[in-house]
Amino acid sequence: MSESGFEGKAQVSPGGEHEPAGDVTHGGTAPTPSAVTPPATRPGQGSDMFGATFGSDTSGFGGLVKSKPAPVASAKPYGGWFDEATDALEAAWPGFGENVLRVVVDRGELTLHVKPAAVLDIARVLRDDPNLRFELLSSVSGVDYPAEETRLHAVYHFTSMTFRRRLRVEAAVTVEDPHIPSVCPVYPTADFQERETWDMFGIVFDGHPALTRILMPDDWVGHPQRKDYPLGGIPVEYKGASIPPPDERRSYA
Amino acid sequence: MGVEEKLPSGIVLTSVEKVVNWSRKSSLWPATFGLACCAIEMMATGAGRYDLARFGMEVFRASPRQADLMIVAGRVSQKMAPVVRQIYDQMPEPKWVIAMGVCASSGGMFNNYAIVQGVDHIVPVDIYLPGCPPRPEMLMDAILKLHDKIMEEPLGSNAKRREAHDYQPRQLVASSQRYTKDGKKAARAASES
Amino acid sequence: MSTYATERETTEGTVYTVTGGDWDQVVSGAGDDQRMVVNMGPQHPSTHGVLRLVLELEGETVTSARTVIGYLHTGIEKNMEYRTWTQGVTFVTRMDYLSPIFNETAYCLAVEKLLGIEVPERATTIRVLCMEINRIASHLVWLATGGMELGALTAMTNGFRERELCLDVLETITGLRMNHAYVRPGGVSQDLPPGAVEKVRELLATLEKRVPVIDELLTGQPIWQKRLQDVAYLDVQGCLALGVTGPILRSAGLAWDLRKVQPYCGYETYDFEVPTSDLADGWGRFLVRVAEIKESMKIIEQALDRLHPGPVMVEDKKIGWPAQLALGSDGMGQSLDHVKKIMGTSMEALIHHFKLVTEGFRVPAGQVYTAIEAPRGELGVHAVSDGGTRPFRVHVREPSFVNLQSASAMCEGGLLADAIAAVASIDPVMGGVDR
Numbered sequence: 001m002s003e004s005g006f007e008g009k010a011q012v013s014p015g016g017e018h019e020p021a022g023d024v025t026h027g028g029t030a031p032t033p034s035a036v037t038p039p040a041t042r043p044g045q046g047s048d049m050f051g052a053t054f055g056s057d058t059s060g061f062g063g064l065v066k067s068k069p070a071p072v073a074s075a076k077p078y079g080g081w082f083d084e085a086t087d088a089l090e091a092a093w094p095g096f097g098e099n100v101l102r103v104v105v106d107r108g109e110l111t112l113h114v115k116p117a118a119v120l121d122i123a124r125v126l127r128d129d130p131n132l133r134f135e136l137l138s139s140v141s142g143v144d145y146p147a148e149e150t151r152l153h154a155v156y157h158f159t160s161m162t163f164r165r166r167l168r169v170e171a172a173v174t175v176e177d178p179h180i181p182s183v184c185p186v187y188p189t190a191d192f193q194e195r196e197t198w199d200m201f202g203i204v205f206d207g208h209p210a211l212t213r214i215l216m217p218d219d220w221v222g223h224p225q226r227k228d229y230p231l232g233g234i235p236v237e238y239k240g241a242s243i244p245p246p247d248e249r250r251s252y253a
Numbered sequence: 254m255g256v257e258e259k260l261p262s263g264i265v266l267t268s269v270e271k272v273v274n275w276s277r278k279s280s281l282w283p284a285t286f287g288l289a290c291c292a293i294e295m296m297a298t299g300a301g302r303y304d305l306a307r308f309g310m311e312v313f314r315a316s317p318r319q320a321d322l323m324i325v326a327g328r329v330s331q332k333m334a335p336v337v338r339q340i341y342d343q344m345p346e347p348k349w350v351i352a353m354g355v356c357a358s359s360g361g362m363f364n365n366y367a368i369v370q371g372v373d374h375i376v377p378v379d380i381y382l383p384g385c386p387p388r389p390e391m392l393m394d395a396i397l398k399l400h401d402k403i404m405e406e407p408l409g410s411n412a413k414r415r416e417a418h419d420y421q422p423r424q425l426v427a428s429s430q431r432y433t434k435d436g437k438k439a440a441r442a443a444s445e446s
Numbered sequence: 447m448s449t450y451a452t453e454r455e456t457t458e459g460t461v462y463t464v465t466g467g468d469w470d471q472v473v474s475g476a477g478d479d480q481r482m483v484v485n486m487g488p489q490h491p492s493t494h495g496v497l498r499l500v501l502e503l504e505g506e507t508v509t510s511a512r513t514v515i516g517y518l519h520t521g522i523e524k525n526m527e528y529r530t531w532t533q534g535v536t537f538v539t540r541m542d543y544l545s546p547i548f549n550e551t552a553y554c555l556a557v558e559k560l561l562g563i564e565v566p567e568r569a570t571t572i573r574v575l576c577m578e579i580n581r582i583a584s585h586l587v588w589l590a591t592g593g594m595e596l597g598a599l600t601a602m603t604n605g606f607r608e609r610e611l612c613l614d615v616l617e618t619i620t621g622l623r624m625n626h627a628y629v630r631p632g633g634v635s636q637d638l639p640p641g642a643v644e645k646v647r648e649l650l651a652t653l654e655k656r657v658p659v660i661d662e663l664l665t666g667q668p669i670w671q672k673r674l675q676d677v678a679y680l681d682v683q684g685c686l687a688l689g690v691t692g693p694i695l696r697s698a699g700l701a702w703d704l705r706k707v708q709p710y711c712g713y714e715t716y717d718f719e720v721p722t723s724d725l726a727d728g729w730g731r732f733l734v735r736v737a738e739i740k741e742s743m744k745i746i747e748q749a750l751d752r753l754h755p756g757p758v759m760v761e762d763k764k765i766g767w768p769a770q771l772a773l774g775s776d777g778m779g780q781s782l783d784h785v786k787k788i789m790g791t792s793m794e795a796l797i798h799h800f801k802l803v804t805e806g807f808r809v810p811a812g813q814v815y816t817a818i819e820a821p822r823g824e825l826g827v828h829a830v831s832d833g834g835t836r837p838f839r840v841h842v843r844e845p846s847f848v849n850l851q852s853a854s855a856m857c858e859g860g861l862l863a864d865a866i867a868a869v870a871s872i873d874p875v876m877g878g879v880d881r
Contacts (some may be wrong), residue, residue: 106812107559135686138817139826139843155828157815157843161700164707168815189689192851215519215880216367217332224366225524232366232521245364246528285491289518289877290543290624292495293587297613300590300606315491330880333496333517336488362536367521386624 074105081165082110088131095121109168116171119156120181120207126158126167127186134158134167137183140193142201146227150174152203156183173203182208200225270408277321277347278403280309281396284320286340288327291354294386295326303389308396317343322399323376324392328356329369341376349403351395352378355385394428401425401440481509484862488517494591494869495876497850501857501865508865511857513850518880526840530806531557532767534837536627538827541842542878543624544587547573547580547616548820550629553840555710556816556829557631560809561765568756569633570711575646575749576619576628577711578742582653583612584821585735585742589660592732592870596673601664608656615649618642621778631807632766633759643750650743657739665736674728678856678868681726688855689848692823693738694872696722697730704819711818718744728871735873738821765807768799806835822846822873844878 077083082105089112090096099118104111114122126134136159143153150172158167171180182205183190194205195214202223205211213220222229233245243249287295299305299313314320317340329337341350352372355361358381360370372378379402382395402425430436452463459481486499496517502510522541526534538553539546551573558565565573586609593601613623619642620628620635628635664670680690682698695702703720705713721737723730759766768788772781788796811833817826823845832838849872856868 107562107814109814111813136691137689138824139815139828139841141828141841141843143813143830143839143841155813155841157826157828159817159824161702161707166815166817168813187689188687189848189851192847196847213516215516217516220331224521229524230366231364231524231528233364234360234370236364246525284489286489288496290540293543293624296591296602297606297610300610301603302607302610313491317489328518328520330517330519332519333488336517340489362540363520363522363525365521365525367519388623 072104073102078103078105078110080108081163085110085132085165085167086112088129089122089125092129092132093122093125109166111168111170113170113172116154116173116180119154119169119171120183120186122169123156123183123186126169132160133162134160134165136161137187137189138166140183140190140197142197142203142225144201144225144227145172148172152178152201152226154180154197154201154203175202178203179206180204181206182211184208199223202226271404273408274404274406278400281322281349281399281403282312282314282320283310283322283324284317284340284344285313285315286323286325286337288325288329288333289356291326291357291384291386294389295324295353295392298389298392303393305393305396308393308400310396317341318345320344321347322349322351324351324353325357325372325376325378326353326386328354328361328363329372329375330367331369334369334375337372338375347406349379349399350376351380351382351399353382353384353392353395354387355383358383361385397428398425401431488514491595494595494874497869497874497876497879499853499857499865499869501862503862506861508857508860508862511854511865513853515847515850515876515879518876520877520881522881523840523842526837528836530835531809531837532630532802532806534840535630536625538840538842539625539627540877541881542820542822542825542844542846542875544584544875545580545821546625547576547629548818548825549842550627551577551711552816552818552820552825552827552842553829554629554631555818556814556827556840557809559814559816560812560829560831561631561807562810563632563760563762563765565633565760566757567712568637568754569758569760571749571752572619572634572638572758573629574711574713574716575746575753576616576626576634578745578749579612579615579646579649581742581821582739583609583616585739586612588735588821588873589664592873593664595866595870596670598664598667598670601660604656604660604663608653608660611649611652615642615645618645630759630767632762633757635759635767635769636771637758638753643753646746646750650746653739653743657736657743661736664732671729673863673867674732674871675725677728677860677864678731678871679727680852680856684852684855688852690823690852692819692821692845692849693731693734694823694849694852696720697734698726699724704817704824708817710816716745716748718742728867731871731873763794763798764802768795768802808833808835809837817843820845822875822878823849842878842881844881846872846874846876846878847881850874850879 078086086103095118099115099122100112101115102113104113112122123137126132138157138159141155143155144151145153151174153170153172156169158169159165160167173180180203182194184194184207191209192214194208195211197203198205198211199213199215200223212218216224231245231247233247235242235244287293297303299311305311317323321344323341323344325337341348350372352358356363356368357372360368362385364370369375380395380399382391384391387395426436426440431440453460482503484501484503486501488496488498498514498517500512500514501508522537526537529537535550535553538549541549586605590602590605590609593599593605616626617623619638620626680694680698682695682700685695685698685700691702699722701720701722704710706720718741721734721741723733770781770784771778774782788799809831811831813828813830815826815828817824819825824843825845826843828841828843829837830839853869853872856872857865860868
């Protein structure tokens with residue numbers, strides 16, 4: 001049972017509503033911020049310096065939107081134990097060549113970007129191969145990159161207790177076809193975590209024993225942590241002014 | 254409510270009112286309704302150092318049917334809202350609600366899709382207690398203010414007083430004034446008037 | 447004859463709705479099938495917070511236990527995307543509200559990894575100090591509430607009494623009893639006030655006397671033993687398959703403690719043991735947690751000896767939190783020297799102060815996963831930055847969330863009262879589970 005009409009809002013992007021610029025009251029109180037959300041406020045979209053000709057956007061960025069570059073693949077040799085691990089994976093998994101799209105080594109961490117359909121295979125290999133031995137699946141979560149075609153990323157963090165290593169596997173799917181095989185047969189710990197990722201992002205994990213909503217009420221519509229789902233707050237009245245919720249405010253960034 | 258049903262109607266019974274209100278406030282039994290961080294502070298208030306037992310409130314009834322105070326301690330999420338209402342409905346009259354913490358009073362720092370912006374969207378609240386979380390002393394102060402509020406609650410036919418168009422509920426006095434010697438005298442005088 | 451229970455056929459069999467009435471009449475209509483579905487709803491004195499357990503009972507034996515969570519979902523992770531990186535600390539700290547310092551430290555370690563900065567040594571030592579005091583406080587709350595759930599009400603009063611001492615110390619250092627927002631990216635927000643070190647030493651002295659009392663109260667007690675021994679058994683295979691870490695994994699025999707195997711904050715230089723037990727039941731977890739309190743006291747002692755004077759916030763003025771707080775005539779606020787400096791002498795200081803408070807610092811793009819050992823297990827933070835002043839995505843891998851999956855495995859086949867003991871021994875904190 002959901003209270004206010006948030007499910008209706010799920011389909012509307014925050015930048016889509018336009019209202020005339022708010023009343024500018026003279027005499028000290030702050031002008032009512034217009035309901036136009038400059039793209040600079042939308043997380044994930046960068047913007048660049050140009051003159052402000054646009055509503056109450058005082059950031060100086062005239063609404064220019066620049067999307068962030070995709071993570072750059074690292075070149076071999078990666079350094080440290082990463083080469084050893086990727087070689088072992090390549091040896092143990094014949095599908096390495098066609099399924100691993102990118103290997104990124106950044107800030108001391110190894111990330112493998114794989115095709116979604118291969119997630120179960122790579123999980124099995126990571127757990128079973130004696131040179132890899134990633135016994136623990138620490139975390140399954142989602143990230144939404146609205147600038148990319150394959151927006152929804154499922155991120156898996158593996159921990160090897162034997163070798164004391166961590167590895168990240170990332171698989172990206174589109175909103176239209178958000179299917180990824182579930183790793184529950186290999187790592188039962190993914191049960192609740194995949195349910196949370198489904199609930200928050202809408203990624204469907206095929207083969208999951210019971211993929212239902214876990215954090216939101218069962219009949220909630222929409223996937224809250226997607227970037228186009230509004231934060232859903234209400235304006236707060238404080239000392240005569242009405243302050244809009246954080247996702248509709250002026251951005252200083 | 255049982256007392257009010259047995260009262261002969263139309264007769265103003267000031268001293269009965271006082272006794273009834275005094276007995277109600279002296280042994281308010283809270284229903285366990287701790288949700289989040291405020292619940293821990295509520296438990297700390299009930300523990301040894303900030304003792305709630307001296308106000309007759311040590312007994313946290315698990316069953317709402319035996320409780321008369323619901324301290325909503327913590328953030329109320331959308332999923333929990335119907336449960337809050339159901340617990341409130343299960344409590345017998347007279348019942349009071351303290352919204353403990355900013356999340357229960359107004360949604361707190363979580364102005365988003367998942368949190369009900371104030372439990373007064375769901376249940377009528379008697380005392381709002383801000384804080385994140387409020388210190389145990391603050392919770393005790395809120396409870397004492399609730400005691401004051403209960404003491405002046407009119408009984409039976411007196412309750413019609415509340416519906417008069419010029420009815421002014423007695424304002425709550427700040428604790429720094431209320432618990433001084435003069436403050437206590439003033440409170441006693443006001444309650445006798 | 448009329449019964450008070452209405453019945454209807456479902457795919458699972460006949461469902462009886464009981465709303466008062468004579469139990470005999472209901473049961474006689476139900477036949478020999480003793481199976482009942484009992485809902486231990488979100489409001490219950492013995493479920494550790496707003497946890498809902500749907501138990502299928504065959505007499506007193508639990509045949510199936512399902513946990514329903516989400517009653518405390520706050521949308522913290524999404525909320526953080528609309529706040530600066532420093533403000534994220536105040537959100538993250540309210541997830542697992544019994545160990546706020548751990549949440550903050552994990553998050554700050556992730557942000558510092560993204561920034562690529564080194565935190566000053568004094569700040570790291572203060573972090574370790576606060577973390578271990580928090581660990582003791584958290585385990586004491588576990589003892590208190592676990593005891594209360596199993597009926598040992600004196601455990602509740604004792605546990606909270608000791609916890610008040612820990613909170614006093616944390617209040618002296620951070621300013622608040624809970625949800626401190628003390629550990630910030632770059633260091634800690636303020637240095638230790640004068641007298642804090644003595645207070646911590648006093649705390650250690652008092653705990654040294656009081657913890658054995660709790661030990662005596664509970665460890666030798668036959669009822670406590672009977673309630674916890676051979677209850678909620680989960681061996682190492684089960685733990686690893688379900689991703690369970692923390693005292694539960696250590697009670698199954700595996701000495702997996704992130705402070706030892708993947709040290710952070712200088713833990714490799716501290717001398718402490720990792721208590722384990724090979725009992726893998728509720729009793730083992732109790733022993734492990736009490737032993738951990740004692741180990742934490744050792745670490746605090748060592749941390750106090752390492753406190754050398756120094757800065758507590760990173761030197762880089764473009765990242766370090768600009769405030770210099772001091773106690774003035776009207777309470778805690780910006781020290782007057784700092785105000786004089788930013789308003790009078792240094793333009794850069796003023797600009798930094800302004801930019802850092804309104805906009806926040808920028809974190810280079812990338813993603814990291816940092817994990818620390820919280821009282822409940824592996825607390826991981828997956829932070830993604832897009833180069834801006836706000837987190838692009840922060841996901842917190844909460845130990846309670848993952849550990850709670852083991853509740854079904856632990857409860858099924860046992861008695862109803864053991865289900866309570868099982869959930870108590872997992873020690874879930876629903877704020878962390880639902881975030």
